[in-house]
Amino acid sequence: MSKPQIPLEELRAQVAACHACPLADGRTQTVFGDGDPHARVMIIGEAPGKNEDLQGVPFVGAAGKYLDELLSIAGLARSEVFIANVLKCRPPGNRDPQAEEIQACTPFLREQTRTISPEYIVTLGNFATKFVLKTDRGITRLHGQLHQAGRFKVFPIFHPAAALYDVRKREALEEDFAKLGRMLQDA
Numbered sequence: 001m002s003k004p005q006i007p008l009e010e011l012r013a014q015v016a017a018c019h020a021c022p023l024a025d026g027r028t029q030t031v032f033g034d035g036d037p038h039a040r041v042m043i044i045g046e047a048p049g050k051n052e053d054l055q056g057v058p059f060v061g062a063a064g065k066y067l068d069e070l071l072s073i074a075g076l077a078r079s080e081v082f083i084a085n086v087l088k089c090r091p092p093g094n095r096d097p098q099a100e101e102i103q104a105c106t107p108f109l110r111e112q113t114r115t116i117s118p119e120y121i122v123t124l125g126n127f128a129t130k131f132v133l134k135t136d137r138g139i140t141r142l143h144g145q146l147h148q149a150g151r152f153k154v155f156p157i158f159h160p161a162a163a164l165y166d167v168r169k170r171e172a173l174e175e176d177f178a179k180l181g182r183m184l185q186d187a
């Protein structure tokens, strides 16, 4: 028999109370995730940055604005998707997530994914992609191709923050979001 799904609000409360790794000490608040709890597309980023930590919402600031533009290329509004991160607390100075932090935090992401049960998971950048696809291959090789992880279709794309100052990555991101839009229409 499959495990029962945990309601999102219950998961949110568990995350808010979590002290399972040292990142709890430096946070203003946890950043659980945001969007349609029945979304067809779930977007998974890396970790909260400074603005996300202050506001408690993923992808605000310049990268968030750019993500909204990218979603519109795919024909999606932010309110139609669910956005979460691998880590729910901000790493100091926006450094990379560490392996122990990912291990401590990802049970929450797994449960979020089970509860939302999206058709597509879009992983943004290396950390989300490596976790979801259980691979060591990097985003440069994996982006823009559809993969399968269990019952989920997984579509890796560069992280929008990495593309803010890199024109070539911007082109790849925009092409990949256009491809996502076509897949959503065709399905």
Ligand code: SF4
Pocket: 015, 018, 019, 020, 021, 022, 023, 024, 030, 087, 088, 089, 101, 104, 105
């Ligand atoms: S990053 Fe995740 S595991 Fe670490 S304290 Fe925050 S919620 Fe808990």
